[in-house]
Amino acid sequence: MVSLVVLGAQWGDEGKAKIVDLLAEKADYVVRYQGGNNAGHTVTANGKKYKFHLVPSGILYSGKKCLIGNGTVIDPKALLSEMQALENDGLDLTSLKISPLAHVTMPYHILIDAAQEEARGENKIGTTVRGIGPTYADKISRTGIRIKDILDETLLRTRLEAVLPEKNAILSKLYNKPELDLENILETYLAYGHSLRPFITDVSLDLFNAAKNEENILFEGAQGTLLDIDHGTYPFVTSSNPIAGGATIGTGVGPLAINAVIGVAKAFTTRVGEGPFPTQLDGDLAKILVAEGTPWAEFGTTTGRARKVGWLDLVLLKLAVRVSSISSFALTKLDVLDDMETIQACIAYKNKKTGEVYHDFPLCEDMANLEPVYKEFAGWKNERSRCRDARSRKDLPANAKEYLNFIEETLGVSIDIIGVGPDREEIIIDKSPFQARSLV
Numbered sequence: 001m002v003s004l005v006v007l008g009a010q011w012g013d014e015g016k017a018k019i020v021d022l023l024a025e026k027a028d029y030v031v032r033y034q035g036g037n038n039a040g041h042t043v044t045a046n047g048k049k050y051k052f053h054l055v056p057s058g059i060l061y062s063g064k065k066c067l068i069g070n071g072t073v074i075d076p077k078a079l080l081s082e083m084q085a086l087e088n089d090g091l092d093l094t095s096l097k098i099s100p101l102a103h104v105t106m107p108y109h110i111l112i113d114a115a116q117e118e119a120r121g122e123n124k125i126g127t128t129v130r131g132i133g134p135t136y137a138d139k140i141s142r143t144g145i146r147i148k149d150i151l152d153e154t155l156l157r158t159r160l161e162a163v164l165p166e167k168n169a170i171l172s173k174l175y176n177k178p179e180l181d182l183e184n185i186l187e188t189y190l191a192y193g194h195s196l197r198p199f200i201t202d203v204s205l206d207l208f209n210a211a212k213n214e215e216n217i218l219f220e221g222a223q224g225t226l227l228d229i230d231h232g233t234y235p236f237v238t239s240s241n242p243i244a245g246g247a248t249i250g251t252g253v254g255p256l257a258i259n260a261v262i263g264v265a266k267a268f269t270t271r272v273g274e275g276p277f278p279t280q281l282d283g284d285l286a287k288i289l290v291a292e293g294t295p296w297a298e299f300g301t302t303t304g305r306a307r308k309v310g311w312l313d314l315v316l317l318k319l320a321v322r323v324s325s326i327s328s329f330a331l332t333k334l335d336v337l338d339d340m341e342t343i344q345a346c347i348a349y350k351n352k353k354t355g356e357v358y359h360d361f362p363l364c365e366d367m368a369n370l371e372p373v374y375k376e377f378a379g380w381k382n383e384r385s386r387c388r389d390a391r392s393r394k395d396l397p398a399n400a401k402e403y404l405n406f407i408e409e410t411l412g413v414s415i416d417i418i419g420v421g422p423d424r425e426e427i428i429i430d431k432s433p434f435q436a437r438s439l440v
């Protein structure tokens with residue numbers, strides 16, 4: 001039995017879904033542990049592009065048990081419409097199961113998310129406006145509504161009577177928005193509860209039994225390490241814990257139940273939304289990294305916003321390795337660097353005023369005062385081979401191999417999987433994490 005976490009090591013959109021899809025073939029369970037429909041996970045397979053927001057990407061293989069854990073937040077309307085779209089695509093959803101302990105995104109969460117962003121003005125976070133922050137805030141304030149509450153009229157009425165007056169006061173008095181009607185919400189959410197009832201399961205117990213039965217479990221992270229509410233670039237973060245520890249809290253398994261952690265990182269860096277981004281680029285180099293004009297151009301899967309792009313930041317990846325015990329890397333989008341003359345990787349930060357150099361992420365420095373210290377690599381534009389054509393590590397251009405070797409040495413972690421294109425087949429698997437317990 002192998003139990004693996006696949007998580008984002010940067011600011012999200014690293015290509016996690018493609019790696020989950022690849023590994024799902026050998027998994028028995030694929031489990032989402034945090035986040036909600038702020039996630040946008042793309043898998044290109046069978047000549048088609050599938051987009052997932054809440055449903056685990058493992059659903060593309062029939063017979064895999066796909067679970068949504070207690071650490072997620074669920075907008076039932078969004079989940080049901082995602083499920084409908086996947087069924088219309090011919091996928092079988094009978095193996096999809098949901099924890100009754102997951103919190104529900106209610107209509108006021110989405111309205112408050114939008115109103116808060118508007119009120120922040122220039123200091124906005126750039127959220128996906130899916131109500132994620134307000135839903136998690138209510139969970140922590142103990143004023144949340146859980147999936148189990150929308151299965152029962154008396155329970156839901158009691159919860160709404162306790163919570164809605166305060167939400168309506170916030171909406172009307174603070175943000176000048178119309179108030180919401182309790183009966184209306186009650187009726188709509190009970191109907192959602194009715195539709196979701198067949199999918200409810202005790203995720204923690206299912207995973208405990210799966211481990212006893214020696215079954216393989218894959219935890220699918222959403223967002224990324226630098227969007228983590230505790231370890232990310234606060235306040236420009238999401239409201240959950242995408243790091244590996246989130247998988248235990250968000251599904252109800254203990255930390256010893258996890259044997260390996262795969263960090264997914266792009267061969268460069270991207271970010272959507274606001275917040276610091278030390279290695280960000282603009283101009284012609286950015287155009288290459290954005291992959292302008294290609295089907296895999298950098299636009300958000302959920303919101304369609306353009307992603308900001310920049311060089312690989314090894315200081316931030318070192319942080320990701322440390323906080324999640326990353327045991328191997330999947331490096332995606334190496335093909336996008338095929339057209340670069342030279343490539344840079346950030347190996348440290350320097351304080352522009354004091355000259356102090358940091359090789360590890362400095363927690364008490366204002367990121368605006370830091371500039372990246374780069375190591376330059378020759379590109380492989382003029383070599384005969386291209387990353388996008390390689391299917392084994394030895395076939396990669398020599399300069400690309402040098403770049404990978406340097407990343408591995410700096411991080412002290414091997415790159416076992418390399419993405420060289422968006423399709424399922426465009427991948428190099430140097431060592432499969434399911435090969436054995438060698439990664440433990």
Ligand code: GDP
Pocket residue numbers: 008012013014015016017018039040041042043044295296301331332333334335336418419420421422
């Ligand atoms: P996720 O949120 O981490 O699952 O990533 P997204 O799906 O939001 O964004 C990743 C994008 O990169 C998608 O359009 C993928 O199809 C694409 N992609 C993934 N791996 C590769 C790769 O190795 N090369 C290229 N060119 N595209 C990739």
Ligand code: IMO
Pocket residue numbers: 008011012013014038039040041125126127128129130131132133221222223224227236237238239272273274301
């Ligand atoms: P996947 O799973 C990239 C970003 C938003 C914003 C911040 C807070 O596809 O990698 P939120 O709506 O969560 O309150 O927004 O987090 N963000 C993501 N960026 N990929 C994601 O998910 C993201 N989910 C949220 O852009 O900056």
Ligand code: MG
Pocket residue numbers: 012013014039040041042301
């Ligand atoms: Mg994404």
